[in-house]
Amino acid sequence: MDSSQFREAANSAIDEIVQYYDTLATRPVLPSVTPGYLKPLLPQGPPEEGEQWPQIQADIEKVIQPGLTHWQHPKYMAFFPANASYPGILGEMYSSTFTAAAFNWICSPAITELETVVLDWVAKMLALPDCFLSDSPGGGGGIIQGTASEVIVTAVVAARERIVRKNLLAEGFTSPDAEEALDRAADIRGKLVALGSEHAHSSTQKAAIIAGTRYRSVSAPRNANFSVTASSLRSTIEACKAKGLTPFYFTATLGSTNTCAVDDLEGIAAVARDYPDIWVHVDAAYAGSALICPEYQHLTGPMSSFSSFNLNLHKWMLVNFDCSAFYVKSRKDLTDTFTLTPAYLRNSYTDSGLVTDYRDWQIPLGRRFRSLKLWFVLRTYGVKGLQQFIRKGIKLGEFFNGLVDSRPDLFTVVTPAAFALTTFQVSPGNGEPNANSDTDEANRLTKAVFEKVDQQREFFITSSVVGGIYVIRIVSANERAEEKYVQEVFETLVKAAEKVKRGV
Amino acid sequence: MDSSQFREAANSAIDEIVQYYDTLATRPVLPSVTPGYLKPLLPQGPPEEGEQWPQIQADIEKVIQPGLTHWQHPKYMAFFPANASYPGILGEMYSSTFTAAAFNWICSPAITELETVVLDWVAKMLALPDCFLSDSPGGGGGIIQGTASEVIVTAVVAARERIVRKNLLAEGFTSPDAEEALDRAADIRGKLVALGSEHAHSSTQKAAIIAGTRYRSVSAPRNANFSVTASSLRSTIEACKAKGLTPFYFTATLGSTNTCAVDDLEGIAAVARDYPDIWVHVDAAYAGSALICPEYQHLTGPMSSFSSFNLNLHKWMLVNFDCSAFYVKSRKDLTDTFTLTPAYLRNSYTDSGLVTDYRDWQIPLGRRFRSLKLWFVLRTYGVKGLQQFIRKGIKLGEFFNGLVDSRPDLFTVVTPAAFALTTFQVSPGNGEPNANSDTDEANRLTKAVFEKVDQQREFFITSSVVGGIYVIRIVSANERAEEKYVQEVFETLVKAAEKVKRGV
Known part of the structure; x- marks a missing residue:
C-alpha cells in the first residue's frame, strides 16, 4: 500500500467511521451472534498475494460489525463505560504513525515528555496533592499504563519489594544477592498479605496472585454503605498480625465496581499514618474522573497520606482505551524494584540521570505514545x-x-x-x-x-x-x-x- | 468535535501522516532536543474552554516533531525495528473507533474471535507445531498481549503456580486456601528459580523479580556462539538442585537481543523432556517473524516439547506496536492461575464454557482490539x-x-x-x-x-x-x-x- 493508496483507504475509513457513529443508535447495542460465529466466515489462512483495501474494508461491515458490542451506544449501560471520542481517535492515528517502542527517553523524547506534562495537568485538574506532581520535592509523578489491573500489579509488586528491602536492611543484610539474603527475602515474602475491600475490584486479588502473596478482604457491610471504615481496616490488619502475617498493601476504593462505594479515605489516612510500612493505593478507576469537578474535590484531601493513586482516563474522561493514569508519591519506590539496565539499553541520557525512563516504572519494557490522545482530548x-x-x-x-x-x-x-x-x-x-x-x-x-x-x-x-x-x-x-x-x-x-x- | 469537524480534522491528519512518511528520509533520524525541552513550550495546564483542531494540529509539527526519534526512518538501525505500516495504521483507526474494554467474549465477540482466527493463521504461517493451535486436542492457543516482557511475566507466573499446585496436590493438600496450604505454597515459591540464557532479554530476569522468585543465568559463551547448549542448561539445573533450589522455568531464546543468537532448541527439547516440571518458553520476540520463510522453519521442529512461544509481530512483521503473539500448549496452564470471576463479571456465555475469555490468559483485565491491524497487514x-x-x-x-x-x-x-x-x-x-x-x-x-x-x-x-x-x-x-x-x-x-x- 503506497501513500496514495493509503490516502484513499484512510479517507474511505474516515467516512465509514463517521457513518458508524452517526448511525450507532439505530444498530442493536448487543450482537446476536453465537460463539464461534466468525471462523466459518473467514478463509483458513491469509492470502498468498496481497489484497486491495476495498476488499478488506468491505469485510468490516460484513463480518466484524455483526460481532461487535457497541460500548459507545446510548443503550450501553453495563459495567462502566469505556468512552471513545473523536479527538481520542485522532490521537491513536498519530500515535500509530509515530510508532516506536519508546522504553527510554532517547527512544523518542516527546513520548516521555508529553506524558509527564499532561499527567501533571491531570493531577492539577483532579486537585491531587502536590506530592503526586513530577516536580514535587519528594520525587513523585505520573505514568500512563494500560489498565487499572496492570497498575495495581505494579503497585503490589513495588510494595512487596519495598518492605522486603526495608526488612533486609534492618536485619543487617548488606548484599541483597547473597544466598542468605535471598533465603530471608523468600521468608519475608511468604508472610506478606495484601488487603482490599471485599468490594474492591478483583484486580487486587489477582495482583496478589501474580505477586505470589496472600490476600485478605476487609469487610465493608451494607450498614457501612459497602465502604471500608478505619476500624474495619485496623481490625483486619491486627488479625493478620496476630497470625504472624505481615500486611504490606491495601487498595482503598474510590467508586467500587458493584456500587461506586467510596471507602472512608479520611479514616484510612489515619490508619496509613499508624502503619507506615503498608502501601495504601487508591483505586479510583472509574469514579476518579469526577474529581475534575470542584464538588468532588474534598475527596482528594486525605490522599497525601497514600502511596499511590490511579484513574482510568479511558473510562469516564473520553480518552479512548487504553489510558490508565498511575500516580506515585515516590517514583523511587518503583525504580528500586523495576530498574534493570543491560548493556544494550545503556545510553548517555539514562546514565546522566536527567531523564525519565518510564520502562523502570512499569512491568513491560516497550510503551505506546498514549499521551497524545489524552492531550488532544x-x-x-x-x-x-x-x-x-x-x-x-x-x-x-x-x-x-x-x-x-x-x-x-x-x-x-x-x-x-x-x-x-x-x-x-x-x-x-x-x-x-x-x-x-x-x-x-x-x-x-x-x-x-x-x-x-x-x-x-x-x-x-x-x-x-x-x-x-x-x-x-x-x-x-x-x-x-x-x-x-x-x-x-x-x-x-x-x-x-x-x-x-x-x-x- | 462533531462528525463534520472530525471528518475535516481526520482528513487533514491523513494528509499530514502521508506527508510525514513521504518526507521522513529528509528529517534527522534523531531529535536534537535536550532533556526537559517540552515543558516550557506548553501551557501550565489544559485550557478552560475547548480549542479547535487546526490549533491543536499545528502543535504536532511545532512541539512534538522536534522531540521524535523516527523508528520508521531508513537511518534507524538501533535496537530492533518497531515497524509501522499503512494497513497497521488503518487497523488502529478502526480499533479506536470500536473502543471497548473487551475482557469477556460478550464484551465484543468479534474482538475475541478475530484474535483467535488470525493467531491460528500466524501459527500456520510460522509452521509452529499443531499443539499451539486453538483447536488442538490438548487445548492450546494464542493470545495477543502488548509486549514480550508482559508475555514473559505471564509465563513465569503461570509456571510458578503450576508447580506450586502440582506439589501441593502431591503432598496431599486438598484445599489450597487453607492456612497450612498457603504456608506450604510460600515455602515452595521461596525455593523456585527461573532460568534464562546470560544473553536472554532482561525481561526474563525482570519477570522473576515480579514473580518474586530467584533468577539464575545459564552460560552461553562465545565458543558456543553465545547460545545456550543442552549441557549448559542441564548443568545449571543440576547446580540449582544441589543447592536445594527448584528450577521451574527457562526462557530459550530464538534471536537474542545482543547478537540474534539461537539457543540449541533441539538439545533443549531433550532437556525439557527430562525435566517435565520446568516450563520452557521460547522468546522469539524479534527473529520469530523470519519463521514465515520456509528456509527458517526447521527451527520450529523442537517446539512441541516446549510450553509456550512468543514473537512480537510489531517488531518485524509490519504490525504497528503493540502486538506480541503468545502461544501456549495448554491454555489451562494460564486459566488455572489467572481466572477470577467476581459476580459483576459473570454472564451466561462465560458460564456456558463455550467461549474464550482472554482476560483469564493475561495480567490485565481490559483488552484492546489489536487483531484488526494484524488482519489488515x-x-x-x-x-x-x-x-x-x-x-x-x-x-x-x-x-x-x-x-x-x-x-x-x-x-x-x-x-x-x-x-x-x-x-x-x-x-x-x-x-x-x-x-x-x-x-x-x-x-x-x-x-x-x-x-x-x-x-x-x-x-x-x-x-x-x-x-x-x-x-x-x-x-x-x-x-x-x-x-x-x-x-x-x-x-x-x-x-x-x-x-x-x-x-x-
Whole structure:
C-alpha cells in the first residue's frame, strides 16, 4: 500500500467511521451472534498475494460489525463505560504513525515528555496533592499504563519489594544477592498479605496472585454503605498480625465496581499514618474522573497520606482505551524494584540521570505514545467541557434513581445514584412499609427481571451480588447517553418486573 | 468535535501522516532536543474552554516533531525495528473507533474471535507445531498481549503456580486456601528459580523479580556462539538442585537481543523432556517473524516439547506496536492461575464454557482490539509480500556483513549477519593474522568509534557488551531500509574508525 493508496483507504475509513457513529443508535447495542460465529466466515489462512483495501474494508461491515458490542451506544449501560471520542481517535492515528517502542527517553523524547506534562495537568485538574506532581520535592509523578489491573500489579509488586528491602536492611543484610539474603527475602515474602475491600475490584486479588502473596478482604457491610471504615481496616490488619502475617498493601476504593462505594479515605489516612510500612493505593478507576469537578474535590484531601493513586482516563474522561493514569508519591519506590539496565539499553541520557525512563516504572519494557490522545482530548473539550460531560452522567444517574424511587411497589434502591451508578432490587412486596423484607425472594425476582431484560438484548445492562444481595446495576455515562434512553430502560425494567411479579 | 469537524480534522491528519512518511528520509533520524525541552513550550495546564483542531494540529509539527526519534526512518538501525505500516495504521483507526474494554467474549465477540482466527493463521504461517493451535486436542492457543516482557511475566507466573499446585496436590493438600496450604505454597515459591540464557532479554530476569522468585543465568559463551547448549542448561539445573533450589522455568531464546543468537532448541527439547516440571518458553520476540520463510522453519521442529512461544509481530512483521503473539500448549496452564470471576463479571456465555475469555490468559483485565491491524497487514501484504519483506532485511544484513569483512584492517565481525543483525568490533591491529587479539584495546577503540558516530546523530545505531566484548550492532530491517543507507552507515563507520585509530 503506497501513500496514495493509503490516502484513499484512510479517507474511505474516515467516512465509514463517521457513518458508524452517526448511525450507532439505530444498530442493536448487543450482537446476536453465537460463539464461534466468525471462523466459518473467514478463509483458513491469509492470502498468498496481497489484497486491495476495498476488499478488506468491505469485510468490516460484513463480518466484524455483526460481532461487535457497541460500548459507545446510548443503550450501553453495563459495567462502566469505556468512552471513545473523536479527538481520542485522532490521537491513536498519530500515535500509530509515530510508532516506536519508546522504553527510554532517547527512544523518542516527546513520548516521555508529553506524558509527564499532561499527567501533571491531570493531577492539577483532579486537585491531587502536590506530592503526586513530577516536580514535587519528594520525587513523585505520573505514568500512563494500560489498565487499572496492570497498575495495581505494579503497585503490589513495588510494595512487596519495598518492605522486603526495608526488612533486609534492618536485619543487617548488606548484599541483597547473597544466598542468605535471598533465603530471608523468600521468608519475608511468604508472610506478606495484601488487603482490599471485599468490594474492591478483583484486580487486587489477582495482583496478589501474580505477586505470589496472600490476600485478605476487609469487610465493608451494607450498614457501612459497602465502604471500608478505619476500624474495619485496623481490625483486619491486627488479625493478620496476630497470625504472624505481615500486611504490606491495601487498595482503598474510590467508586467500587458493584456500587461506586467510596471507602472512608479520611479514616484510612489515619490508619496509613499508624502503619507506615503498608502501601495504601487508591483505586479510583472509574469514579476518579469526577474529581475534575470542584464538588468532588474534598475527596482528594486525605490522599497525601497514600502511596499511590490511579484513574482510568479511558473510562469516564473520553480518552479512548487504553489510558490508565498511575500516580506515585515516590517514583523511587518503583525504580528500586523495576530498574534493570543491560548493556544494550545503556545510553548517555539514562546514565546522566536527567531523564525519565518510564520502562523502570512499569512491568513491560516497550510503551505506546498514549499521551497524545489524552492531550488532544483535554484541549478539544477544555476543562469546562469535561466537567459538563461528567455532570451530565451524574444527572442521568440521579434521574434514573428518581424513576426507581417513583415505583416502590416494584423496586427498592439498594445504593442510590453515586457517580452515575444506581443499584436496585425488585421488591417482593407491594411497596407498603415492612412488606419488602424477604431477601431470598427479592434476589429471585431481581435475577428473573435481569435475565428477562438481558435476553431482550435491547439494552446492555449488568447485575451483581453485593453483600448477599442480587442487584441490577444501571450506569449510563457515555457520550451518547440521553435522558430518553434512561427513561426507556426504566420502562423496559418496569414491564419486566410487572410480568415477573405476576409470574408471567 | 462533531462528525463534520472530525471528518475535516481526520482528513487533514491523513494528509499530514502521508506527508510525514513521504518526507521522513529528509528529517534527522534523531531529535536534537535536550532533556526537559517540552515543558516550557506548553501551557501550565489544559485550557478552560475547548480549542479547535487546526490549533491543536499545528502543535504536532511545532512541539512534538522536534522531540521524535523516527523508528520508521531508513537511518534507524538501533535496537530492533518497531515497524509501522499503512494497513497497521488503518487497523488502529478502526480499533479506536470500536473502543471497548473487551475482557469477556460478550464484551465484543468479534474482538475475541478475530484474535483467535488470525493467531491460528500466524501459527500456520510460522509452521509452529499443531499443539499451539486453538483447536488442538490438548487445548492450546494464542493470545495477543502488548509486549514480550508482559508475555514473559505471564509465563513465569503461570509456571510458578503450576508447580506450586502440582506439589501441593502431591503432598496431599486438598484445599489450597487453607492456612497450612498457603504456608506450604510460600515455602515452595521461596525455593523456585527461573532460568534464562546470560544473553536472554532482561525481561526474563525482570519477570522473576515480579514473580518474586530467584533468577539464575545459564552460560552461553562465545565458543558456543553465545547460545545456550543442552549441557549448559542441564548443568545449571543440576547446580540449582544441589543447592536445594527448584528450577521451574527457562526462557530459550530464538534471536537474542545482543547478537540474534539461537539457543540449541533441539538439545533443549531433550532437556525439557527430562525435566517435565520446568516450563520452557521460547522468546522469539524479534527473529520469530523470519519463521514465515520456509528456509527458517526447521527451527520450529523442537517446539512441541516446549510450553509456550512468543514473537512480537510489531517488531518485524509490519504490525504497528503493540502486538506480541503468545502461544501456549495448554491454555489451562494460564486459566488455572489467572481466572477470577467476581459476580459483576459473570454472564451466561462465560458460564456456558463455550467461549474464550482472554482476560483469564493475561495480567490485565481490559483488552484492546489489536487483531484488526494484524488482519489488515496479513491481507494487504499477503504471505508472499511479508516473506519478501523479511528477506529484504536478511539480505541487507548480509550486505552489511560483507562490507565489514571487506575492511579487515579496521573491523572484525564478532557475530555474522543473523536475522539482519551484524555485530562487530574495531580491530586494534592492521588486519594481519594474530594482530587483532588485544580485547581491551579493541573494546576501547570500538566504544570510541560508537560514540563518535552516535554523536554525529546521522544514524541511530546501538552498542552492547557481549561476553566481555564491546560490540557495535547494526540492524536495518524496517520498511524504508535500503542498500544505499547501509552503504552510507558503513562509510560513516569507516571514517570514524580511521580517525579513532589515528588518534584524532
